[in-house]
Amino acid sequence: MKNKITSLFGIEYPIIQGGMVWVSGGKLAAAVSRAGGLGLIGAGSMQPEVLHRQIVKAQALTSRPIGVNVPLLYEKAGEQIDTALALGIKIFFTSAGSPKKFTSYLKDQACTVVHVTSSPELAIKCEEAGVDAIVAEGFEAGGHNGRDELTTFTLIPQVRDIIKIPLIAAGGIADGRGILAALSLGAEGVQMGTRFLMTRESSAHQSFKDLLLNANPASTKTFMRATTPVRLFDNKFAREIAQIEQSFHGENLKQKLYEHLGKFRAKNGMLEGDLDNGELEVGQVISLIKNIPTVEEVFNELIADYKKGIRNLPQF
Numbered sequence: 001m002k003n004k005i006t007s008l009f010g011i012e013y014p015i016i017q018g019g020m021v022w023v024s025g026g027k028l029a030a031a032v033s034r035a036g037g038l039g040l041i042g043a044g045s046m047q048p049e050v051l052h053r054q055i056v057k058a059q060a061l062t063s064r065p066i067g068v069n070v071p072l073l074y075e076k077a078g079e080q081i082d083t084a085l086a087l088g089i090k091i092f093f094t095s096a097g098s099p100k101k102f103t104s105y106l107k108d109q110a111c112t113v114v115h116v117t118s119s120p121e122l123a124i125k126c127e128e129a130g131v132d133a134i135v136a137e138g139f140e141a142g143g144h145n146g147r148d149e150l151t152t153f154t155l156i157p158q159v160r161d162i163i164k165i166p167l168i169a170a171g172g173i174a175d176g177r178g179i180l181a182a183l184s185l186g187a188e189g190v191q192m193g194t195r196f197l198m199t200r201e202s203s204a205h206q207s208f209k210d211l212l213l214n215a216n217p218a219s220t221k222t223f224m225r226a227t228t229p230v231r232l233f234d235n236k237f238a239r240e241i242a243q244i245e246q247s248f249h250g251e252n253l254k255q256k257l258y259e260h261l262g263k264f265r266a267k268n269g270m271l272e273g274d275l276d277n278g279e280l281e282v283g284q285v286i287s288l289i290k291n292i293p294t295v296e297e298v299f300n301e302l303i304a305d306y307k308k309g310i311r312n313l314p315q316f
């Protein structure tokens with residue numbers, strides 16, 4: 001398959017594995033790139049030296065293009081970018097911050113830059129900042145969500161209508177039907193997180209993956225809507241957050257949430273498997289996923305499913 005996204009990154013399929021804190025290290029990113037997609041190392045949870053090791057690991061596993069996702073809310077974002085540049089990384093997906101912050105710096109180093117947005121307004125700002133493509137991520141997605149709570153189905157066509165650069169859809173896509181739908185709405189590629197979390201190569205703890213095998217459609221909810229909305233598995237920790245949100249307001253709420261979140265909740269939950277007290281980021285689409293295959297198996301199924309969907313279209 002050839003289109004603007006495959007040409008932009010030099011890949012076979014317009015399928016991107018989103019950066020995911022604690023879940024997407026070099027092993028997962030390399031497996032996705034080897035399978036013909038674009039794997040991203042999620043730098044958000046990594047100190048620069050850890051990122052260095054993960055990039056070296058990925059580069060030893062594949063010579064195909066690999067990218068790095070840098071959430072801009074962390075203070076080490078600049079250092080992470082320089083670490084990746086020094087190792088020859090040329091593809092950056094920035095998120096959770098202003099697209100103006102690093103885009104021209106990265107363009108000056110001949111990099112391809114993509115920014116993640118959750119609203120049409122921010123999509124315009126990304127284009128103005130000079131990015132090469134945009135990820136538009138709906139409210140179904142795992143991890144941090146947009147305040148406007150726009151779903152992928154409403155977001156993609158609205159962004160498509162107002163931007164000219166290539167568009168990648170994210171949020172709620174886990175199979176070939178989802179890819180076909182996203183392309184029909186005007187995207188040229190997809191970014192998937194939750195589907196790749198549920199693979200052998202992801203570094204999510206096995207007990208977290210096993211828990212997710214039994215997820216139901218109501219297993220995830222968006223918490224911290226008033227401060228920093230994030231879609232989580234609805235476990236004990238998440239319910240404590242909800243309780244705090246009901247009991248406090250304004251600055252008090254922010255302070256109580258800050259205290260409760262502590263420093264390592266996400267690591268404890270997703271990487272170390274503390275299913276009660278850890279923070280478990282995951283998308284709404286999890287209840288469609290009933291297995292933990294290899295990345296290669298996921299790709300085989302995605303492509304077969306997508307082709308079947310195309311064949312079935314005329315009957316509609």
Ligand SMILES: Cc1cc2nc3c(=O)[nH]c(=O)nc-3n(C[C@H](O)[C@H](O)[C@H](O)COP(=O)(O)O)c2cc1C
Binds near residue numbers: 195
């Ligand atoms: C466990 C987890 C961690 C995530 N961490 C990040 C992150 O560090 N940076 C980022 O830009 N997006 C992050 N995301 C969002 C993904 O990159 C991707 O856009 C999203 O998962 C797509 O929606 P889906 O979960 O429905 O596939 C995360 C998602 C999950 C599930």
